[in-house]
Amino acid sequence: MLIKSIESLNDGLNILWSDDSSSHFPWLWLRDHSESKADLHPDSKQRQIDIFSRPPNNSVSKVLLNINSKHISIKWTDDSESSLSFKLLQSSAKPSLPQSNAMNFSNFWNKPSEIKVFPEMSYEELMNDDGIKNWLNHIQRVGFVLVTDAPATPEATKQLMERMAYIRNSIFGGFSVWDNKLESPDDTAFTSLAIEPHTDGTYLNDAPGLQTLHCIKRDSVGGENQLIDGLAIAEKMRQEYPDSFNILCNVNIPGRYIKTDTYLEAHRPLFRVNKSGDVIQVSFNNHDRAPFRLENDQMSQFYKAYKIFHNLANDPSRQFEFMLDPGKVLTFDNWRLLHARSSLTGYRQLCGGYHNREDFESKLRIV
């Protein structure tokens, strides 16, 4: 948007935008947000101006509107100069509390048939120039992506993951290869048992953002995977069970992971929402829920709400079910989707790992 005109007032600058709306920016804010080379490091984009140690004299000498370079220059009486782009001014035109971005609400799915465009692409497409953009968009849109025709090797899977960003380290290691025949598995994921719908890392303050799984050897029966859109359940509960939805937004449920030399615990509501009430993270793992007790009537309300979520997540009609086969690499948003697995007999070998949520968001911003 362009700026039609500006007007200097005692306490700040009035800006009249091309759509006839207007904004009033205080002088101190303008000085603090200057993008001049002296005030904002041109390479690191880190703030250099410090308005706190030596409060500046905000007496204005002159304000210039430069339509061509889409900047406003403010010359102060102390001979310093601030520069602000239209882009920055426009992004801050309306005051608001900073908050985490809401998830993409336009494409949540209550059943697999609601997924309009199936999120699938070939390994070759992903590894080519623009492939990563489609891969990211699939995950942002429906919460997961399947990459087909991938070489069924740990090396190729690792390369696929590193196409996005570095692989996160965790108590399970970084990029890992495992099978269901471990002598002493430290998680149900490494067994042949069925696993209920859950998100990973409810016992971590920062749960993994993306999870990638590739079954590179399979000589087994059963073991189908299920994906469930936690965002769709949140919106259903918000509409149909608002009291229960509120409880699940407000009770910090403890998750835990206990082994001989490890005791992890974290607390988070099942639905984490931003200040607008939009869901920004879903966390649910009944297997890893740690003991806690509310007042009796509150506990009863909590159980009721948790049960509604649990039963919706376990409703087969909500589940996209498929078999992980060699060559097919699944990546899903662990802050939005729940995943589950049926029990299996036989042998299978998998590989994969995690990405941080912020690295996924970073890549979305720059590709």
Ligand SMILES: [Fe+2]
């Ligand atoms: Fe899991």
